[in-house]
Amino acid sequence: EPEVTQTPSHQVTQMGQEVILRCVPISNHLYFYWYRQILGQKVEFLVSFYNNEISEKSEIFDDQFSVERPDGSNFTLKIRSTKLEDSAMYFCASRLGPYQETQYFGPGTRLLVL
Amino acid sequence: AQTVTQSQPEMSVQEAETVTLSCTYDTSESDYYLFWYKQPPSRQMILVIRQEAYKQQNATENRFSVNFQKAAKSFSLKISDSQLGDAAMYFCAYRSGNSGNTPLVFGKGTRLSVIA
Numbered sequence: 311e312p313e314v315t316q317t318p319s320h321q322v323t324q325m326g327q328e329v330i331l332r333c334v335p336i337s338n339h340l341y342f343y344w345y346r347q348i349l350g351q352k353v354e355f356l357v358s359f360y361n362n363e364i365s366e367k368s369e370i371f372d373d374q375f376s377v378e379r380p381d382g383s384n385f386t387l388k389i390r391s392t393k394l395e396d397s398a399m400y401f402c403a404s405r406l407g408p409y410q411e412t413q414y415f416g417p418g419t420r421l422l423v424l
Numbered sequence: 425a426q427t428v429t430q431s432q433p434e435m436s437v438q439e440a441e442t443v444t445l446s447c448t449y450d451t452s453e454s455d456y457y458l459f460w461y462k463q464p465p466s467r468q469m470i471l472v473i474r475q476e477a478y479k480q481q482n483a484t485e486n487r488f489s490v491n492f493q494k495a496a497k498s499f500s501l502k503i504s505d506s507q508l509g510d511a512a513m514y515f516c517a518y519r520s521g522n523s524g525n526t527p528l529v530f531g532k533g534t535r536l537s538v539i540a
Contacts, residue, residue, distance in 0.1 A: 365525035
């Protein structure tokens with residue numbers, strides 16, 4: 311069964327460093343998402359992406375964040391200058407199309423900013 | 425803005441028994457979708473069950489079923505014949521039915537323990 315994959319599974323970085331989190335959505339899916347979950351808290355929406363552009367973004371997704379689909383398979387989230395409060399689990403999700411409502415999640419990347 | 429409330433931070437159930445997890449939501453929309461996701465210790469988010477608001481029939485998936493009360497804006501999850509592998513965080517989520525790429529809105533989750 312096709313699934314969303316994410317790399318790396320864990321990343322430790324120093325405050326102020328740039329990180330890129332990578333996702334490979336399910337191959338024929340058209341809609342992509344990033345969510346994050348700070349330890350012990352609920353899952354929060356960051357950004358949605360369709361047709362090579364951002365569809366919607368939350369207040370969390372400020373100028374330090376960017377997303378890109380550099381090729382036909384990868385979907386990346388970049389944090390330009392990490393802060394301590396960026397430490398969280400980051401989930402990528404994808405959805406097939408406008409009439410398929412289920413979002414399928416990847417296993418997540420655990421980011422720790424020191 | 426839509427909100428999702430899960431009023432039970434923790435629940436426990438004996439193996440083979442039945443447990444119900446509560447979820448309420450607030451929306452002014454008539455077209456939307458509701459989901460239950462399971463997050464085991466590995467922290468992967470796994471879809472358990474989905475309900476379309478326009479369907480009156482409650483969704484079921486094997487041992488998992490929902491009680492969808494649209495007027496009350498309630499969407500509870502029933503797990504029958506609970507198994508040790510059901511132990512996880514369970515998140516209720518809402519998605520607007522409007523066209524576009526609207527995201528999921530999650531509740532805070534309920535941690536379910538299964539006692540052998």
